[in-house]
Amino acid sequence: MSGLGEILVVEDTPASLKLLSDLLGNAGYLVRQAPDGELALWSASARPPELVLLDVNMPGIDGFEVCRRLKADPALCDIPVIFLSAQYEMDDKVRGFQCGAVDFIAKPYQAEEVLARAQAHIRLARTQKALKETLEELRSARAEVARNERMAALGALVAGVAHELNTPLGNSVLIASTLEDRARAFSDQIGAGVRRSDLEHFAADTAKAAGLLLRSLHKSSALVESFKQVAVDQSSERRSQFDLADLVAQALQPLKAGLAADGLLLDIAVPRGLRMDSYSRPVAHILQQLVRNAQLHAFGAMGSADGCIRVQAAAQEEGEPCGLLRLEVLDNGCGITPGTLERIFDPFFTTRMGTGTGGLGLHVVHNLLCHVLGGQVSVESAPGATCFRITLPLTAPALSP
Ligand SMILES: Nc1ncnc2c1ncn2[C@@H]1O[C@H](COP(=O)(O)OP(=O)(O)OP(=O)(O)O)[C@@H](O)[C@H]1O
Numbered sequence: 001m002s003g004l005g006e007i008l009v010v011e012d013t014p015a016s017l018k019l020l021s022d023l024l025g026n027a028g029y030l031v032r033q034a035p036d037g038e039l040a041l042w043s044a045s046a047r048p049p050e051l052v053l054l055d056v057n058m059p060g061i062d063g064f065e066v067c068r069r070l071k072a073d074p075a076l077c078d079i080p081v082i083f084l085s086a087q088y089e090m091d092d093k094v095r096g097f098q099c100g101a102v103d104f105i106a107k108p109y110q111a112e113e114v115l116a117r118a119q120a121h122i123r124l125a126r127t128q129k130a131l132k133e134t135l136e137e138l139r140s141a142r143a144e145v146a147r148n149e150r151m152a153a154l155g156a157l158v159a160g161v162a163h164e165l166n167t168p169l170g171n172s173v174l175i176a177s178t179l180e181d182r183a184r185a186f187s188d189q190i191g192a193g194v195r196r197s198d199l200e201h202f203a204a205d206t207a208k209a210a211g212l213l214l215r216s217l218h219k220s221s222a223l224v225e226s227f228k229q230v231a232v233d234q235s236s237e238r239r240s241q242f243d244l245a246d247l248v249a250q251a252l253q254p255l256k257a258g259l260a261a262d263g264l265l266l267d268i269a270v271p272r273g274l275r276m277d278s279y280s281r282p283v284a285h286i287l288q289q290l291v292r293n294a295q296l297h298a299f300g301a302m303g304s305a306d307g308c309i310r311v312q313a314a315a316q317e318e319g320e321p322c323g324l325l326r327l328e329v330l331d332n333g334c335g336i337t338p339g340t341l342e343r344i345f346d347p348f349f350t351t352r353m354g355t356g357t358g359g360l361g362l363h364v365v366h367n368l369l370c371h372v373l374g375g376q377v378s379v380e381s382a383p384g385a386t387c388f389r390i391t392l393p394l395t396a397p398a399l400s401p
């Protein structure tokens with residue numbers, strides 16, 4: 001972009017062309033001249049000017065056509081075009097704007113007017129160009145940020161998985177190598193003669209170590225199982241029709257004994273007749289996770305004298321979108337502090353390191369709801385009153401393949 005700007009003046013009358021060129025040239029613009037439409041187009045595409053002053057009436061390709069062709073070329077369409085035409089030609093004005101001109105100068109023109117309009121439109125075009133570039137930069141910066149965030153989330157997830165698996169796998173390696181050492185030592189001992197008590201001792205030791213090993217490996221495979229849920233394997237989910245009341249009863253049955261042992265009351269208030277056409281396994285998983293969380297986090301291992309976990313459900317009330325279901329899990333436990341509340345759906349966020357799967361529970365709940373069941377989950381909490389509120393459609397959306 002040179003100084004004030006470069007202007008292409010297109011005018012078939014040599015005297016007018018010279019007059020205009022001198023006017024603009026003297027004002028400091030770089031001026032290129034074209035005596036007809038053909039040359040104007042050729043000159044513009046050879047090196048795009050910043051402004052075109054275009055005479056309407058020219059032999060051959062007239063001004064309107066030149067303008068149309070400029071506007072049709074992606075490389076030239078942003079160059080502002082000002083038409084020059086006789087004062088009385090109202091029609092020209094309208095047609096000029098229709099083919100994409102930004103302005104119109106009536107002949108005979110005043111020098112100040114030509115200069116003022118040229119300057120205004122070059123400035124405007126420059127600002128627009130800068131804006132476009134800034135927008136483009138912003139767009140690519142935003143894409144970059146999104147990509148970085150995804151990578152960071154993936155990195156955190158992988159680090160979390162590695163961290164969680166490290167303990168049980170490390171234990172397994174330790175136990176297995178101890179077993180190996182002992183077996184070697186024992187076989188060395190065989191040559192020197194083995195007493196029955198040694199044999200018994202070895203067998204008992206081995207059985208104990210194998211038990212520990214098995215426990216560590218089970219823990220690892222349970223972790224892997226739950227990591228798989230983070231990805232939400234949609235293809236394996238089978239859709240069916242069921243009554244929510246049956247599903248809730250079935251899903252929570254296995255937890256009853258443990259809740260009773262902790263002295264907690266499980267209060268299920270789900271009316272019959274909420275027919276769902278959805279994925280029963282994820283719904284059951286979500287219920288179990290929320291109730292287990294309440295048991296574990298709201299009341300702790302000690303339980304609570306009048307601790308209660310309530311599961312309730314209802315179809316959305318009138319005035320709310322129909323076909324939606326509201327499912328809530330409430331507890332009267334310790335509550336969740338605001339700082340914790342913000343992060344409970346994040347992967348690997350837990351306030352109890354080293355138990356369970358280490359903070360994947362609610363992340364999986366969130367994923368299942370959003371990606372499989374077509375629902376939402378929110379939470380409200382204060383000491384003595386925590387409520388996980390789920391909205392989900394009675395008929396689940398079709399899963400994408
Ligand atoms: N009902 C609740 N009352 C109090 N705190 C809760 C409740 N539910 C969840 N939390 C808090 O939210 C955190 C995250 O829960 P989440 O289920 O994701 O992980 P976790 O239970 O700690 O581990 P995981 O479920 O993976 O075994 C918990 O560590 C706990 O601090």
Ligand SMILES: [Mg+2]
Pocket residue numbers: 289292293356360361362
């Ligand atoms: Mg949990």
